[in-house]
Amino acid sequence: MKKYLLFLLLCTGEYTFAQQIAPLTVEKIMRDPKWMGTSPTNFRWTGDSKTLYFNWNPDNRAKEELFKISNSSTKPVKAAEKEDEKLLGLNYIYNKDKSLGLVEKSGDIYLQNFKTKKETRLTNTMDRESNPVFLTNGDVAYQLGDNIFQLNMKTAETKQITNFVKGKAAGRTPAKPTTEQDSWLKAQQTELFDIIKKRNAETRNGGARGGRGRFGSSSSETKSLKSLYTDDKFLNGVVISPDGRFVTYKLTAPAQNNRSTIVPNYVTASGYTEDIPGRTKVGENENISQGFIFDTQRDTVYAIQTATISGIKDIPDFYKDYPKQLDSLKKKNADRPVNFFGPIWNESGSTGIMVATSADNKDRWILKLDELTGKFDLIDRQHDEAWIGGPGISGFYQGSTGWIDNNRFYYQSEATGYSHLYVANVSTGNKKQLTSGKWEVQSVQLSKDNSTFYLKANKEHPGITNLFKISVNGGELVQITTMKGLNDLTLSPDEKYVAINYSYLNKPGELYLQPNKAGAKAIKITESTTAEFNSYKWREPDMVSFKNRYGADVYARVYKSDKPHPNHPAVVFVHGAGYLQNVHFGWSTYFREFMFNNLLADNGYTVIDIDYTASSGYGRDHRTGIYRHMGGKDLTDQVDGVKFLVDKYGVNPKHVGLYGGSYGGFITLMAMFNESDVFASGAALRSVTDWAHYNHGYTSNILNDPFNDPIAYKKSSPIYFADKLKGNLLMAHGMVDVNVHFQDIVRITQRFIELGKNNWELAVYPVEDHGFIEPSSWTDEYKRIFKLYENTLKK
Incomplete structure (x- = not known):
């Protein structure tokens, strides 16, 4: 009997061990991600800071459920959704x-x-x-x-x-902006002449002298409110000053003669092809906005004066490549169009700050508004001949800005080459830089008592984020959290605790709770990964850096193979989005690719994942290094990364492939066309093939407009280099992609046909958008990628 039990135990142990060492397969890793476990998300505190709520799915149910912990009992319990949600903190x-x-x-x-x-x-x-x-x-x-x-x-x-009225007043001609002189003359007339006073009073009381209002009431009781006509424009950005006197607003004329794209949807419930309305393409006309101020005390409206903005007539440097256009712009000497955000008023209502960005993406101004005239005094100007950007800085919103007190205004700037925190005294004009160094302030939160800034920053390493604090007066930067990885942070309303979504290289995010004190210990709250996920020993890739050919540091992850194939093949993974960071010490948003890279390493490949030029987390020069040439430094970084693998990891330079999606697909195409001696095969997924067909907001930052800067588009678009294809190319694209349209891949396919190329393959996915949803689509796509490498890099 004992021998029989021993035999059963041995068999059970062998079966468990076999489960643990079961090889990774594409089918396994591309299933519904719930097989891995579901990390907690959406952390939010109650207003009294006693309870933290979050969404979680530890039991692998059909959807996430609401859980909660208290700061005294950290065991997660299910929350009664309808009742407990009422207790959540509100943004008062x-x-x-x-x-x-x-x-x-x-x-x-x-x-x-x-x-x-x-x-x-x-x-x-x-x-x-x-x-x-x-x-x-x-x-x-x-x-x-x-x-x-x-x-x-x-x-x-x-x-x-206010009394905003859509349309135009009958017979009305556009009023000229009221100047200080106009207002002074009007006040003088009233002061000097009794007849003016009398007529003004009659106008305020409803018109005709001696008239009576409705139901016999006197005309003095009749309401009168100035009509603010919006013409045929959109009204937005309505803000009242704290003293109630001034109302600022914007009127936006919609862009004319633009043409939107259409994405056909072929697999529909109706059985008919249905069109999905799409976006416009880069270079289309933009909306034009004009800012106004309504002075309720003077009952007058006047325009915000953009002509008073420093550098408003500057012409971008790239026009030097187009002498005729440059001469024309110099003759026009026109103000550049700008977008306004604000005003952001201080507590007393004495000062309003507006953030302005130029439509050509080259300037961002912090401006003090003179509300009586609509003119500006300059607080700060950030100029970039590439484009304005970086953490806390944007052309699409006001960024990380706000008041500390009635005189001090804070903002972020890349003036030193890295996004740091600044404070300007709007009374004296003095500016103070609070943080400095070759690292980035990624987010800013002002404490409730306005004495302290809480910062998320990557001070220790570009790929490690932590919470810091610093006095609004400057001084020592104090580190609060210390875990090596990515720390996404949610402070409690009373600022005594911080909820941390912490992840590591090979460990998905989990909830930790820590007192908001330097040196305090973070306590792990959740355990989310499944036994099946934990049964495989996921690699901690080597975190490395190398110098590219221009002398800049480039960071990368390397997945080593324990048993390299005799050919010593390598694969380069190219992350998407361009401005995105993937080489960090946290769990990647590219978790499928992380698992696929492990699978490749198991099968004898060395894999490198590079934060190439234009990736986020590394400062201004890295961010803008692709200005006017996408597929330039971002591509040569991949080539330099391969050289690094050859020198340090013994990779065979004749057996290198690459893959990536979206921007990564674009780089893959450029690599297969322009670096064909380096890359033997490539898989380009949901790729941009011609930047003139992508959207305006993203593309115009980097390449300007196609009709203004065609040189940049021709240097940057793969379709112009399709004739150079030599290696083996797999392309994959969703047919209902509303981001990078299926038309992109169709156009380059036609180029290959006309060029007589035969070493390419196109896989289409009829029901998929830009980001695939169906596990079957992910599986099919990555089986094709794996097959491509097995057939081309190991032979």
């Missing part, structure tokens, strides 16, 4: 002493008294009220439809502040 707008808060809920405005813990509903309508703010006199202002209303908190009277 506070009054000066933070005793009161305003919040919009379901289209109505609520007032929370934090001392009495009483909530008062201020509006209850079928329409949506939004953007509530406290005015300096204690009243509440909010937006209903297009208009601003003011609620007197003492009398409960509601007063309409």
Whole structure:
């Protein structure tokens, strides 16, 4: 009997061991990701900071469920969704002493008294009220439809502040902007002449002298509010100043004569081909906005004066390559179009700051608004002949900006080559840089008492993020979290705790909880990965760096093979998005590719994954190194990476392939065309083949517009180099891709046909968008990639 039990135990042990060493397959790793386990997401605290909620799926159910922990008991428990969600912290707008808060809920405005813990509903309508703010006199202002209303908190009277009217006034001619001189002359007339005073009073009281209003009421009771006509433009960006006097807004003329793309959908429920409306292409006309100020006290409207912005007439340097266009622009001497964000008012309402970005992407200004004239004083100008960008800096929103007090305004800038935190005193004009070094401030949060900045930064290593704090006055940068990896952070409202989504190279994200103190220990809360996922020993890739041919440091991950194939083949993985970081110490968003790279290493390949020029996390020069030439330094970094593998890892330079999706697919095409002696085979997935057919927001930053800078597009688009294809190329593309359209791959396919090329293959996926969803599609795609390498790199 004992021998029989021993035999059973040995068999069981052998079976378990066999399970643990079962080889990776494409079918296994490309299943629904739930087989790996589901990491917790969407961390949010209750307003009292006692409970943290998050979404999680530890039981592999059909969908995630709501869980919670408290800061006293860290065991996750399921939450009653409908009840517990009501306790979640809301994004209140506070009054000066933070005793009161305003919040919009379901289209109505609520007032929370934090001392009495009483909530008062201020509006209850079928329409949506939004953007509530406290005015300096204690009243509440909010937006209903297009208009601003003011609620007197003492009398409960509601007063309409603006009267925006769609269309044009009958017989109205456009009014010229009111100048300071116009306003002064008008005031002088009123001061000197009684007849002007009398007529002004009659106008305010409803028109005809001696007239009476409705139902016999006197004309003095008739309401009169200036009509603010929007013509045929869109109204947006309506902001009231804290003292209630000024309302700023933008009128945007929609772009004319643009043509949107159409993506055909072939596999539909109806059985008919259905068209998906798409985007415009780079270089199309853009919306044009004009900013205005409505002075309620003077009852007048005037335009924001862009002509007063420093450098508004500057011409980008790239026009030097186009002398005729340059001469034409010099003759026009026109102001460049700009986009405005704000104003962002200080607490007292004495100063408003506007963030402006040029439509050509070359400038970002921090501007102090003179609300009486619509003119500006310059606080900071960041200029870049490539394009403005970097963490906390953007051409699409106001970035990491805000007030510390009534005089000090903070913002981020790449002035030193890396995105750092600055504070400007708008009264004195003095600017102070709070952080410095060859690392980036990736996000900024001002403490509730306005004394401290909390920063997420990669100070230790470009691929390690942690939480730091620094006084708003500058000084020592104190590190709060210390775990080596990626730390995504959520501070509790009372700032006593930090929830951390922590991940490592071969470990998906898990929830940790740590007191918000330097040196405090982070406690692990969740365990999410499955036994099946844990049964394989996922590699910790070598974290390396090498010098590229231009002398810059390039960071990479290398997946070594324990048993290299006799050919010593190698594969380069090229991450997508261009401006994205994948060589970090955390779990990759490219988790399927991470697993596939492990599979390749198991099968004798050495794999390298490079944060090439244009990747994020490395400062301005790295970010903009591809300006006017995509497929330049970002491609030669791949070639230099292969040389690094040959020198350090013994790779055979004759047996190298590469693959990547989106931007990675674009680089793969450029590599197969322009570096055919280096790469024997490549798999280009959902690739951009011609940048003139991609979107405006992304492409115009890097290559300008096709009609203004055709040189840049011809140097950067694979379709112009298709005749150089020598190696073995696999292309794969989703047919309902609304990002990089299927048309892209069709056009280059036609080029191959016309060129007589026969060493290429196209796999199409009829139901897939840019990011694949169906496991069957992922499996088919990566089986083809693996087969390509097995047939070309091992023979």
